[in-house]
Amino acid sequence: MPIDWDxxxxxxxxxxxxxxxxxxxxxxxxFKKGELLYRRGQPPKVMxxxxxxxxxxxxxxxxxxxxxxxxxxGGFVAEASLDAQTYHCDVVAATDGCLLQFxxxxxxxxxxxxxxxNHAWIRLLAREVRRLRAQSERRSxxxxxxxVRHYIEAEGSDGSVILNQxxxxxxxxxxLTHEVLYRTLRQLRESGDIVIEGERFSLSVPMxx
Amino acid sequence: MPIDWDxxxxxxxxxxxxxxxxxxxxxxxxFKKGELLYRRGQPPKVMxxxxxxxxxxxxxxxxxxxxxxxxxxGGFVAEASLDAQTYHCDVVAATDGCLLQFxxxxxxxxxxxxxxxNHAWIRLLAREVRRLRAQSERRSxxxxxxxVRHYIEAEGSDGSVILNQxxxxxxxxxxLTHEVLYRTLRQLRESGDIVIEGERFSLSVPMxx
DNA sequence: CGTACTTTTGAATCGCATCAAATCTGGTGG
DNA sequence: CCACCAGATTTGATGCGATTCAAAAGTACG
Numbered sequence: 001m002p003i004d005w006d007x008x009x010x011x012x013x014x015x016x017x018x019x020x021x022x023x024x025x026x027x028x029x030x031f032k033k034g035e036l037l038y039r040r041g042q043p044p045k046v047m048x049x050x051x052x053x054x055x056x057x058x059x060x061x062x063x064x065x066x067x068x069x070x071x072x073x074g075g076f077v078a079e080a081s082l083d084a085q086t087y088h089c090d091v092v093a094a095t096d097g098c099l100l101q102f103x104x105x106x107x108x109x110x111x112x113x114x115x116x117x118n119h120a121w122i123r124l125l126a127r128e129v130r131r132l133r134a135q136s137e138r139r140s141x142x143x144x145x146x147x148v149r150h151y152i153e154a155e156g157s158d159g160s161v162i163l164n165q166x167x168x169x170x171x172x173x174x175x176l177t178h179e180v181l182y183r184t185l186r187q188l189r190e191s192g193d194i195v196i197e198g199e200r201f202s203l204s205v206p207m208x209x
Numbered sequence: 210m211p212i213d214w215d216x217x218x219x220x221x222x223x224x225x226x227x228x229x230x231x232x233x234x235x236x237x238x239x240f241k242k243g244e245l246l247y248r249r250g251q252p253p254k255v256m257x258x259x260x261x262x263x264x265x266x267x268x269x270x271x272x273x274x275x276x277x278x279x280x281x282x283g284g285f286v287a288e289a290s291l292d293a294q295t296y297h298c299d300v301v302a303a304t305d306g307c308l309l310q311f312x313x314x315x316x317x318x319x320x321x322x323x324x325x326x327n328h329a330w331i332r333l334l335a336r337e338v339r340r341l342r343a344q345s346e347r348r349s350x351x352x353x354x355x356x357v358r359h360y361i362e363a364e365g366s367d368g369s370v371i372l373n374q375x376x377x378x379x380x381x382x383x384x385l386t387h388e389v390l391y392r393t394l395r396q397l398r399e400s401g402d403i404v405i406e407g408e409r410f411s412l413s414v415p416m417x418x
Numbered sequence: 419c420g421t422a423c424t425t426t427t428g429a430a431t432c433g434c435a436t437c438a439a440a441t442c443t444g445g446t447g448g
Numbered sequence: 449c450c451a452c453c454a455g456a457t458t459t460g461a462t463g464c465g466a467t468t469c470a471a472a473a474g475t476a477c478g
Contacts, residue, residue, distance in 0.1 A: 132341035
């Protein structure tokens with residue numbers, strides 16, 4: 001069954017940058033919770049983009065402790081595998097879901113021969129770096145309220161952000177338990193520090209008189 | 210005074226990828242603690258790479274609260290500014306230091322015309338994404354011991370890492386206070402979970418018999 | 419209508435941050 | 449060479465806030 005790219009680019013705007021030739025070489029792969037998708041040490045033959053569900057890049061330390069290097073609930077994964085000789089970790093499915101597999105060689109040659117795609121890919125990576133740096137900075141804040149404020153300021157614009165996920169999901173992204181997020185939101189709302197209108201969260205100007 | 214690139218690439222390996230033509234167009238800028246280096250809203254004319262000291266990308270929320278989007282103590286900064294129309298935040302110096310300024314236009318044209326540099330830049334960004342994802346994942350762990358173990362496994366190889374910074378600096382990178390890191394290291398050492406030999410930290414295999 | 423999941427609140431606990439202080443270290447200048 | 453100083457390292461005591469466990473009400477979906 002051919003891939004419906006029009007529909008995909010709606011859900012996953014990052015995919016809009018993929019040019020025709022590369023699209024035609026792309027395959028989907030559905031996965032079941034717990035499935036081991038790729039194994040450490042194997043040469044990476046494909047580039048991944050998660051469409052639904054959650055996958056994790058993990059390493060098992062001596063003794064069997066699982067170390068999660070990355071979890072993805074959407075978007076490209078393991079961008080560095082484009083140049084790696086082998087996978088540096090295992091890829092496992094945390095839920096049922098579906099992903100895209102771009103043949104590595106095709107991806108690389110498209111990157112070399114399609115200037116527009118090349119540029120778009122660099123921009124995509126740069127944006128991801130920025131997003132991750134901000135997220136990392138945010139997680140270094142130890143107060144739940146500070147993280148919420150930081151999120152609104154950093155991920156939104158003009159001190160206001162529209163949330164397009166559940167609050168439980170937001171809590172996970174903030175590195176908080178959902179209970180604490182709910183409590184914090186209530187306190188921030190009651191103290192007048194933020195205004196909540198549906199899915200819109202705004203930092204309010206403090207009364208300075 | 211010309212820039213000593215040989216010396217720089219020793220300290221900052223990322224700079225090795227910069228080709229001749231771009232190097233010649235690069236200028237250094239020294240800065241003092243507290244200095245405002247670039248202002249939000251200005252069109253970015255240069256690409257930055259911190260050589261020494263610390264700079265921060267910050268936004269000021271309504272009411273004057275400072276939101277740190279990124280702090281850099283070495284390496285490229287604000288990679289996304291290559292494509293941005295304007296800076297999305299202020300750049301301020303947190304300490305005295307020094308940075309490199311690559312003219313944006315030259316950087317961009319070199320990226321377009323020098324395939325080797327193009328490829329190296331993509332690899333650099335991809336690696337940074339991987340590093341940041343791992344760091345982000347690590348900071349979502351709430352236990353100090355887990356973060357230490359995660360760091361050793363993720364940033365080292367074969368369950369062993371050599372630290373090339375002070376422990377105080379390491380604590381900051383882990384998102385912990387230095388006091389907690391010292392305490393945690395002692396506990397992990399005394400319980401036999403890790404082995405410390407100078408600057409080498411190793412996860413030890415649990416006695417399973 | 420029932421089931422699964424999200425949202426919301428409560429109470430108890432644990433661990434990190436904080437404040438304080440002592441020792442150790444490397445580097446500077448007398 | 450030694451005195452001195454700034455910063456790193458190390459340990460202690462205390463309090464706060466996030467986690468955790470528990471439970472109820474709301475909501476979307478088949």
